[in-house]
Amino acid sequence: MAEYVAKQRPLTQRIIVSLGKKILRWSGEFESRHSLIPSTPKIDNHYFPWVDNLEAAYPDIRQELIELLKHPEKIPAFHQISPDQKRISKGNNWKTFGLYVFGERIEGNCLLCPHTAKALEAIPNMRTAMFSILQPHYHIVPHRGPSRAMVRVHLGLIVPKNQPEKLWIRVDNQRLHWEEGKVIIFDDFYEHEVRNDTDELRAVLFIDVDRPMDKVGTLVNKVFFNLIKISPYVKQPLRNLAKWNR
Numbered sequence: 001m002a003e004y005v006a007k008q009r010p011l012t013q014r015i016i017v018s019l020g021k022k023i024l025r026w027s028g029e030f031e032s033r034h035s036l037i038p039s040t041p042k043i044d045n046h047y048f049p050w051v052d053n054l055e056a057a058y059p060d061i062r063q064e065l066i067e068l069l070k071h072p073e074k075i076p077a078f079h080q081i082s083p084d085q086k087r088i089s090k091g092n093n094w095k096t097f098g099l100y101v102f103g104e105r106i107e108g109n110c111l112l113c114p115h116t117a118k119a120l121e122a123i124p125n126m127r128t129a130m131f132s133i134l135q136p137h138y139h140i141v142p143h144r145g146p147s148r149a150m151v152r153v154h155l156g157l158i159v160p161k162n163q164p165e166k167l168w169i170r171v172d173n174q175r176l177h178w179e180e181g182k183v184i185i186f187d188d189f190y191e192h193e194v195r196n197d198t199d200e201l202r203a204v205l206f207i208d209v210d211r212p213m214d215k216v217g218t219l220v221n222k223v224f225f226n227l228i229k230i231s232p233y234v235k236q237p238l239r240n241l242a243k244w245n246r
Contacts, residue, residue: 027224028189031148034217041172043151043185047212050123051183054155058181060115062157065131065203068097068112075133076244082237093138096206097131098241102225102234108245116205125210127225131157132206134196142170145188146233149221152188153207156180158200166197178204 032039037047045051068075078089078096088094098106099113099120110117120129127150134140145152156178160167168175172190186192196202213221228234 028148030220031189031211031213031217034214034220035148036212036214037151039148039187041174041187041190042176043187045183045185048153048185048209051185053122054119054153055181055183057115057119058155058157061113061119061155061205062180064113064116065097065157065205068131069133069203075131076240078132081240081244083240084233084236088140088143093135094140095133095135097133098129098237099131100126100129101237101241102127102229104234104238106241106245109241120207123207123209126207127210128206128208130206132204134194134202136196136199136201138196140194142191142193144191147224148187148189149211149213149224150188150208151185151211153183153185153205153209154178155183155205155207157205158203160196160198160200160202163198167195167202169194178202 037043072095075095075097077092078094079086081096081098085094097109099109099117100106105117120126132154154169157180159178159180164177168177169186169192170176171186171188171192176184176186178184210221210225211217
């Protein structure tokens, strides 16, 4: 059988991809230099004073998620809302219920989850928030976030107990584990992956917040945020959410 040889991208595409990688590499280095918190894979909760209040709201947030899960067919898969995620979201294995998309409040969804929405409103510089629901025996393959301008927050809501070897998120070289009612914060610009090899689903409240930066970093990130808000990366999920909710 003849050996398969992948077609090479056209020259223009190769140049664009190469340039994009250089820009992202530069932006990660720039954000590290101007960050007011460590650029480590895991970030200590004490840098964010609102964590205690978010954890205190856990019982009400979890109950609102439980109500949503009574009708799982109404919750879309991640790639149905954000097509950019189709490499890491397959079938119905990773469902998301969006509450905010890059600062845009999803009004209907927030009305269904008033306690969750109230807790999110109290988080300064919060960009994106959703319930992230991972089915049993699913692996989110290694990937990286597009920028170090934000940090990723997970509040554990439904976490299969006592199975750390089967349920984890790896960020760079560190394996982290969720606990119900507890927050973990990490830098998703590092390569990361998730495994749920248990027989139960895992659910977290998934939040992106601005990385605390010095004045120069804040100014540059403001330009970045304004550009990304008008890009298809944000506009397409907003359109898809509106269509799904209709």
